[in-house]
Amino acid sequence: MGSARKSAYALKDKYAIVGIGTTDYSANSGRTVRALAIEASANAIADAGLKPADIDGIVSYNFNDSAPAIAVATGLEIPNAGYAVDFLAGGNAANLIVLSAVAAIEAGLADTVVCYRAMNGRSGFRLGGGREFRALGPTQFTAPFGWITYPQAMAMWCRRYQVEYGLTPEQLGNVAVTLRENAVLNPRAMQRKPMSMDDYLASRMIVDPFRLYDICLETDGACAVVVTTAERAKDMKQKPVYIMGGAYGGGPQQGDDLFDCIRWPDHSKNYSHYIAEDLWRSAGIGPGDVDVAEIYDCFTYSILMQLEGLGFCGLGESGSYIADGHIRRDGKLPVNTHGGLLSEGYIHGFNHVIEAVEQLRGQSGPRQVADAEIALTTAGAMTCGSAMILRR
Amino acid sequence: MSSVESYEKPIPVPDPDSAPFWAGCRESRLLIQHCEDCGHNQFPPSNLCAHCGAGGLSWKQASGAGKVFSWIVVRHPVPKPVYAQDVPYVVALVELAEGVRMPSNIIGCSPEDVVADMPVKVTFKQVTDEVVLPLFEPA
Numbered sequence: 203m204g205s206a207r208k209s210a211y212a213l214k215d216k217y218a219i220v221g222i223g224t225t226d227y228s229a230n231s232g233r234t235v236r237a238l239a240i241e242a243s244a245n246a247i248a249d250a251g252l253k254p255a256d257i258d259g260i261v262s263y264n265f266n267d268s269a270p271a272i273a274v275a276t277g278l279e280i281p282n283a284g285y286a287v288d289f290l291a292g293g294n295a296a297n298l299i300v301l302s303a304v305a306a307i308e309a310g311l312a313d314t315v316v317c318y319r320a321m322n323g324r325s326g327f328r329l330g331g332g333r334e335f336r337a338l339g340p341t342q343f344t345a346p347f348g349w350i351t352y353p354q355a356m357a358m359w360c361r362r363y364q365v366e367y368g369l370t371p372e373q374l375g376n377v378a379v380t381l382r383e384n385a386v387l388n389p390r391a392m393q394r395k396p397m398s399m400d401d402y403l404a405s406r407m408i409v410d411p412f413r414l415y416d417i418c419l420e421t422d423g424a425c426a427v428v429v430t431t432a433e434r435a436k437d438m439k440q441k442p443v444y445i446m447g448g449a450y451g452g453g454p455q456q457g458d459d460l461f462d463c464i465r466w467p468d469h470s471k472n473y474s475h476y477i478a479e480d481l482w483r484s485a486g487i488g489p490g491d492v493d494v495a496e497i498y499d500c501f502t503y504s505i506l507m508q509l510e511g512l513g514f515c516g517l518g519e520s521g522s523y524i525a526d527g528h529i530r531r532d533g534k535l536p537v538n539t540h541g542g543l544l545s546e547g548y549i550h551g552f553n554h555v556i557e558a559v560e561q562l563r564g565q566s567g568p569r570q571v572a573d574a575e576i577a578l579t580t581a582g583a584m585t586c587g588s589a590m591i592l593r594r
Numbered sequence: 595m596s597s598v599e600s601y602e603k604p605i606p607v608p609d610p611d612s613a614p615f616w617a618g619c620r621e622s623r624l625l626i627q628h629c630e631d632c633g634h635n636q637f638p639p640s641n642l643c644a645h646c647g648a649g650g651l652s653w654k655q656a657s658g659a660g661k662v663f664s665w666i667v668v669r670h671p672v673p674k675p676v677y678a679q680d681v682p683y684v685v686a687l688v689e690l691a692e693g694v695r696m697p698s699n700i701i702g703c704s705p706e707d708v709v710a711d712m713p714v715k716v717t718f719k720q721v722t723d724e725v726v727l728p729l730f731e732p733a
């Protein structure tokens with residue numbers, strides 16, 4: 203779709219992720235979101251071999267369903283955060299907050315930044331549920347027709363893809379089944395019971411063309427990472443994971459909110475088509491160089507669109523690409539090695555960053571991709587999103 | 595006719611940009627914005643032409659004819675008590691003859707009969723004393 207940016211990302215390998223932390227993922231944490239955010243952030247800081255006093259920036263994203271950055275900074279007793287920002291955003295921002303931490307450090311606002319996402323996504327505010335019942339703003343043209351939930355929103359995209367290219371239930375099912383195979387090996391995953399294609403096909407229809415197993419899990423939990431300069435990273439406890447590049451975007455008609463896609467030109471293609479050129483150019487590599495990919499999977503179909511948008515296969519070819527086994531752990535592009543949002547849990551896509559770092563450090567145990575050097579993480583499924591290329 | 599109090603589904607709240615559209619529906623007229631400067635038709639409404647940036651857009655009545663661009667069949671009602679009686683129901687992005695897209699319901703046929711590019715035409719349904727929704731049925 204051509205480059206969106208006039209200037210290229212200029213910070214290749216100059217910044218690194220030096221710490222990661224999570225909480226347990228569950229359906230009912232029994233804790234405040236603030237407590238979850240603080241636990242994951244404290245774990246990430248400790249993982250980096252740092253103390254809260256070493257942190258001077260903090261950034262997150264939420265839908266008014268989380269603890270704000272200043273609350274977490276206060277809870278951690280961060281002495282003086284020079285950068286404390288909350289993006290009002292969805293999963294599209296899961297990589298953008300890391301890139302914004304890099305930008306803040308580059309600008310001199312902070313030296314070492316914690317990035318987190320925390321949510322009681324099952325026991326508290328459920329993103330998959332209904333929205334505001336007075337249909338204001340962009341929702342006045344959608345909600346009155348019973349078009350209310352995110353599964354309903356994204357099924358519209360999936361259907362258009364099906365119209366354009368053809369798509370069988372089994373091609374969606376291959377995504378769900380493959381990711382579950384990975385989750386079985388992941389002690390953090392919420393769904394570790396093996397799933398067969400028959401199990402997938404037998405799961406109930408929620409909103410055609412989505413069955414239950416096309417839809418990600420609702421999860422209580424939190425994830426956090428620590429970002430600093432490559433220079434500082436050299437002396438830290440963990441082997442640094444360098445940020446080779448990244449991009450955010452989605453073209454000219456992104457709509458009035460994250461649901462709104464009325465003016466989007468072609469619903470068989472999502473944001474990934476628009477950021478691909480900037481993403482690969484930023485890191486100076488191409489799709490063939492990626493060893494492991496953690497691809498945003500709020501729904502099965504979003505993996506298909508991103509494989510095509512980012513150039514791993516041609517338009518309309520992702521169904522057969524997946525059927526050929528290429529996204530399996532032993533395939534040429536292992537995808538969502540933790541089980542993804544579909545089977546590990548839905549920390550709004552931030553858990554993809556955690557998994558990518560663990561894979562590049564060689565800490566993924568039985569689900570480790572042998573000799574993984576370069577990882578892709580993506581975030582977003584509809585009109586806008588972000589992505590990063592990481593390396594060990 | 596049901597009153598606002600007994601109608602439990604989301605009710606559109608007109609704003610300064612959209613008020614003429616909802617007023618048109620009350621008169622069984624499907625209105626879209628039109629840019630006199632460049633000829634662009636526009637929906638949803640906005641204060642500016644998304645094509646050339648001109649203000650002062652006028653409204654024109656669409657023919658009401660369109661085709662199904664994409665559609666879903668809602669089988670699991672959310673919230674359950676509100677939509678339990680309606681499932682399965684079809685939500686579609688309808689592409690009007692004038693080139694704009696509009697979300698709506700397809701009524702008057704079985705969900706299984708909806709296909710891509712199916713010709714449809716607008717019909718109006720009064721849901722409260724104040725609100726009339728534009729729906730679509732097979733043409």
Ligand SMILES: [Zn+2]
Pocket residue numbers: 631632633634645646
């Ligand atoms: Zn024009």
Ligand SMILES: [Zn+2]
Pocket residue numbers: 629630631632633634643644645646647648
């Ligand atoms: Zn114009």
